[in-house]
Protein backbone atom coordinates (compact mmCIF):
# COMPACT_ATOMS: atom_id res chain seq x y z
CA UNK A 1 0.00 0.00 0.00
CA UNK A 2 1.05 3.59 -0.60
CA UNK A 3 0.01 6.23 1.93
CA UNK A 4 0.26 9.76 0.52
CA UNK A 5 0.48 12.70 2.91
CA UNK A 6 -0.59 16.08 1.62
CA UNK A 7 -0.85 19.50 3.24
CA UNK A 8 0.55 23.00 3.24
CA UNK A 9 4.26 23.73 3.80
CA UNK A 10 5.17 23.02 7.45
CA UNK A 11 2.03 21.00 8.16
CA UNK A 12 4.22 18.14 9.40
CA UNK A 13 4.11 15.90 6.33
CA UNK A 14 7.73 14.81 6.61
CA UNK A 15 7.90 14.49 10.41
CA UNK A 16 4.61 12.60 10.68
CA UNK A 17 5.40 10.64 7.52
CA UNK A 18 8.68 9.33 8.93
CA UNK A 19 7.04 8.34 12.22
CA UNK A 20 4.13 6.66 10.44
CA UNK A 21 6.47 4.74 8.14
CA UNK A 22 8.47 3.52 11.10
CA UNK A 23 5.34 2.43 12.93
CA UNK A 24 3.98 0.55 9.90
CA UNK A 25 7.38 -0.75 8.85
CA UNK A 26 6.94 0.94 5.46
CA UNK A 27 9.57 2.85 3.48
CA UNK A 28 9.40 6.62 3.80
CA UNK A 29 9.87 8.84 0.74
CA UNK A 30 9.68 12.62 0.71
CA UNK A 31 8.89 13.78 -2.84
CA UNK A 32 11.08 16.91 -2.50
CA UNK A 33 14.05 14.79 -1.33
CA UNK A 34 13.43 12.37 -4.19
CA UNK A 35 13.41 15.26 -6.69
CA UNK A 36 16.60 16.71 -5.15
CA UNK A 37 18.41 13.36 -5.40
CA UNK A 38 17.16 12.68 -8.91
CA UNK A 39 17.95 16.18 -10.18
CA UNK A 40 21.10 16.47 -8.09
CA UNK A 41 20.11 19.95 -6.83
CA UNK A 42 18.22 21.42 -3.86
CA UNK A 43 14.63 22.43 -4.66
CA UNK A 44 15.50 26.10 -4.00
CA UNK A 45 18.24 25.84 -6.59
CA UNK A 46 15.94 24.22 -9.16
CA UNK A 47 13.49 27.12 -8.70
CA UNK A 48 16.32 29.65 -9.06
CA UNK A 49 18.12 28.17 -12.05
CA UNK A 50 15.36 26.42 -14.00
CA UNK A 51 12.19 28.12 -12.75
CA UNK A 52 8.97 26.92 -11.15
CA UNK A 53 7.44 25.58 -14.38
CA UNK A 54 10.36 23.19 -14.82
CA UNK A 55 10.09 22.16 -11.14
CA UNK A 56 6.34 21.45 -11.50
CA UNK A 57 6.95 19.33 -14.62
CA UNK A 58 9.55 17.23 -12.84
CA UNK A 59 7.37 17.03 -9.72
CA UNK A 60 4.56 15.42 -11.77
CA UNK A 61 7.04 13.07 -13.46
CA UNK A 62 8.49 11.80 -10.16
CA UNK A 63 5.05 11.62 -8.50
CA UNK A 64 3.84 9.28 -11.29
CA UNK A 65 7.04 7.24 -11.02
CA UNK A 66 6.66 6.76 -7.26
CA UNK A 67 2.97 5.89 -7.45
CA UNK A 68 3.89 2.93 -9.70
CA UNK A 69 5.79 1.35 -6.83
CA UNK A 70 4.67 -2.05 -5.61
CA UNK A 71 6.32 -1.49 -2.21
CA UNK A 72 4.70 -0.33 1.00
CA UNK A 73 5.49 3.37 1.14
CA UNK A 74 4.55 6.47 3.09
CA UNK A 75 5.03 9.27 0.54
CA UNK A 76 4.93 12.89 1.64
CA UNK A 77 4.25 15.35 -1.17
CA UNK A 78 5.32 18.98 -1.47
CA UNK A 79 2.77 21.56 -0.34
CA UNK A 80 2.02 22.50 -3.95
CA UNK A 81 2.04 19.02 -5.49
CA UNK A 82 -1.74 18.35 -5.33
CA UNK A 83 -2.52 21.79 -6.78
CA UNK A 84 -0.70 21.60 -10.14
CA UNK A 85 -1.65 19.84 -13.39
CA UNK A 86 -3.63 16.66 -12.82
CA UNK A 87 -1.59 15.67 -9.79
CA UNK A 88 -4.47 15.34 -7.32
CA UNK A 89 -6.48 13.25 -9.80
CA UNK A 90 -3.41 11.12 -10.45
CA UNK A 91 -3.18 10.44 -6.70
CA UNK A 92 -6.93 9.79 -6.37
CA UNK A 93 -6.96 7.44 -9.37
CA UNK A 94 -4.02 5.44 -8.06
CA UNK A 95 -4.26 2.75 -5.39
CA UNK A 96 -2.78 5.09 -2.80
CA UNK A 97 -4.63 6.23 0.29
CA UNK A 98 -4.35 10.03 0.54
CA UNK A 99 -4.43 11.98 3.78
CA UNK A 100 -4.64 15.74 4.22
CA UNK A 101 -2.86 16.94 7.35
CA UNK A 102 -4.94 20.03 8.11
CA UNK A 103 -3.14 22.73 10.11
CA UNK A 104 -4.42 26.20 11.02
CA UNK A 105 -2.99 29.36 9.48
CA UNK A 106 -1.65 30.53 12.86
CA UNK A 107 0.30 27.33 13.44
CA UNK A 108 1.66 27.38 9.89
CA UNK A 109 2.74 31.01 10.22
CA UNK A 110 4.51 30.36 13.53
CA UNK A 111 6.45 27.45 12.02
CA UNK A 112 7.20 29.13 8.69
CA UNK A 113 8.46 32.40 10.20
CA UNK A 114 11.69 30.67 11.13
CA UNK A 115 11.91 28.34 8.14
CA UNK A 116 11.46 30.69 5.21
CA UNK A 117 14.90 30.51 3.66
CA UNK A 118 14.67 26.95 2.29
CA UNK A 119 11.24 27.60 0.83
CA UNK A 120 11.46 29.52 -2.46
CA UNK A 121 7.80 30.57 -2.50
CA UNK A 122 8.04 32.51 0.77
CA UNK A 123 11.75 33.28 1.13
CA UNK A 124 11.27 36.84 -0.16
CA UNK A 125 8.48 37.77 2.29
CA UNK A 126 9.91 40.18 4.85
CA UNK A 127 7.36 40.98 7.54
CA UNK A 128 5.19 38.71 9.69
CA UNK A 129 2.10 40.62 8.51
CA UNK A 130 2.92 39.91 4.85
CA UNK A 131 3.57 36.27 5.67
CA UNK A 132 0.20 35.93 7.41
CA UNK A 133 -1.53 37.56 4.43
CA UNK A 134 0.33 35.40 1.90
CA UNK A 135 -0.35 32.11 3.70
CA UNK A 136 -4.02 33.00 4.27
CA UNK A 137 -4.61 33.62 0.56
CA UNK A 138 -2.42 30.76 -0.62
CA UNK A 139 -4.05 28.20 1.66
CA UNK A 140 -7.50 29.40 0.58
CA UNK A 141 -6.54 28.68 -3.06
CA UNK A 142 -5.07 25.29 -2.25
CA UNK A 143 -7.53 23.88 0.24
CA UNK A 144 -9.98 22.83 -2.50
CA UNK A 145 -7.35 20.40 -3.78
CA UNK A 146 -6.30 19.21 -0.32
CA UNK A 147 -9.92 18.56 0.67
CA UNK A 148 -10.23 15.93 -2.08
CA UNK A 149 -8.00 13.58 -0.06
CA UNK A 150 -9.47 10.27 1.11
CA UNK A 151 -9.02 11.31 4.72
CA UNK A 152 -8.68 14.68 6.46
CA UNK A 153 -6.94 14.86 9.80
CA UNK A 154 -6.65 18.01 11.92
CA UNK A 155 -3.25 18.33 13.52
CA UNK A 156 -3.60 21.47 15.68
CA UNK A 157 -2.80 21.05 19.36
CA UNK A 158 -2.11 17.36 18.94
CA UNK A 159 1.11 15.58 19.90
CA UNK A 160 2.94 13.99 16.96
CA UNK A 161 2.53 10.51 18.45
CA UNK A 162 -1.22 11.00 18.78
CA UNK A 163 -1.47 12.11 15.15
CA UNK A 164 0.32 8.94 14.08
CA UNK A 165 -1.97 6.77 16.27
CA UNK A 166 -5.02 8.47 14.78
CA UNK A 167 -3.71 7.88 11.27
CA UNK A 168 -3.09 4.20 11.91
CA UNK A 169 -6.56 3.81 13.42
CA UNK A 170 -8.12 5.41 10.33
CA UNK A 171 -6.03 3.58 7.77
CA UNK A 172 -6.81 -0.01 8.75
Ligand code: S3P
Nearest residue numbers: 008009010032078079080119120
Ligand atom coordinates in the same frame (compact mmCIF):
# COMPACT_ATOMS: atom_id res chain seq x y z
C1 S3P B 1 6.13 24.01 -2.24
C2 S3P B 1 6.39 23.29 -1.09
C3 S3P B 1 7.70 22.69 -0.84
C4 S3P B 1 8.45 22.41 -2.16
C5 S3P B 1 8.51 23.64 -2.99
C6 S3P B 1 7.13 24.20 -3.33
C7 S3P B 1 4.77 24.60 -2.42
O1 S3P B 1 7.52 21.46 -0.12
O2 S3P B 1 7.84 21.36 -2.87
O3 S3P B 1 9.26 24.59 -2.28
O4 S3P B 1 4.40 24.95 -3.55
O5 S3P B 1 4.04 24.70 -1.40
P1 S3P B 1 7.12 21.41 1.47
O6 S3P B 1 5.63 21.45 1.57
O7 S3P B 1 7.67 20.08 1.89
O8 S3P B 1 7.79 22.55 2.13
